[in-house]
Amino acid sequence: MIFIFKVLVCYVTYWLTYRLNHQYQLGAVKASAYLALIIGSIYQLLIALNFEIEKFRDYFLIMMGATFMGMIANVHRHQSIDFIISSIIFCTLYHNSSVYFNGLGGLLGTIACISILCVFGIERIIKLIK
Template sequence: MEIVVLIVTALAGALSTFYCCRRFMWSPVRASALLSMVVALIFKVFPDVVSPYLNQTIPVVFIGATFIGMVSSRQTTSYLGIGLAAVVYSVILFHTSEYFEGYGGALGTTACVALLVILSSRYMRSDKKAFAGSRKVVRKLQKPLRKP
């Protein structure tokens, strides 16, 4: 049951940050900081609402999930993509967070990996997998050179 609560927490953190950035035009840093501060204060002021494990873990998972919500709307405009990235973030965080020690922090690195998985999934579904970024180069090479 605790895992489900933490996955919902990650979803709430990522989606609320993304929503505040798009709807209220907050900067990503402001949205992440304000929402994280509110959640941390709630669990600091009311520590007996949930178990001690969840009391310590929910703010950490929420803060890391807000990093996912800080993604630029140029990269993704889909709430579904943000939600999937939050679920991937939760799974990665629970299983491999100790491996990311020293790589800029486990939360930020895990959020980055989760976003990269979701953002690269569009290329995995495409029939142009290997050629997605190289089409311009091929077109330039196929054009004949001008004679001087």
Template sequence: MITFYSIIIFTGIAGSLITYYLNNHLKWGAVLASAFPSLLVGLFFYFFPFLVEENLAQQIPVVFIGASFVGMVSNKVLHHPIYVILAGLIFSIIYLNKAQFFNHFGGALGTSACIAVVAAIGLATVIQQKGFKKKKKEK
């Protein structure tokens, strides 16, 4: 059976990838690439909330919007969609585990997206350099 967590993670990855594709490949621009699919997802679950359980109908649009912030990244920053998938996954994990940390903190979705993108950039850098390089000792 598909669990709540797997649906949230799938939504995070899908939201980031769709926005990334619209922004970088179809050249819609970051704002439109984020806003349009988010609007569609939000309207879908507004008009058809009975298709999934109530909690999911409320959470999916929020996760999709936050993940779309991840997808707004330029392909000059995250060169390959696999890193966008990784950032979407990280965003979803942060969203699922945010607990009390972001309570009463404005911009929690954007902050979580920023953290996810920065983490993905760091991991991409480590992967591309094939690990951490040790500094040479000076004599």
């Protein structure tokens, strides 16, 4: 159940970044930066208010990674299923690799890129089969 909620959080953040980029014409970097600024501000506010934030740290990191996915998806028009598949792949990779690469910079961006590339590959394979 927790994994499904993480995928949902990833999906919503990814979709918001994508929509800010395409519908409001902010550009990929600005759309990602605005959401990342809001997410980071909320995280810092909760820390300043002495909330037990360690339980929710993964959710904030997943949201940050999802903004990277929305930024990478700039060159490709996504369908709803693309958002869902990318979010599932991202959360699976994050869950399985964050233990091994703890503290390694660029992990979220790398996982985001791999997730989007997997969706591109799946789409290409489906087109070849048809």
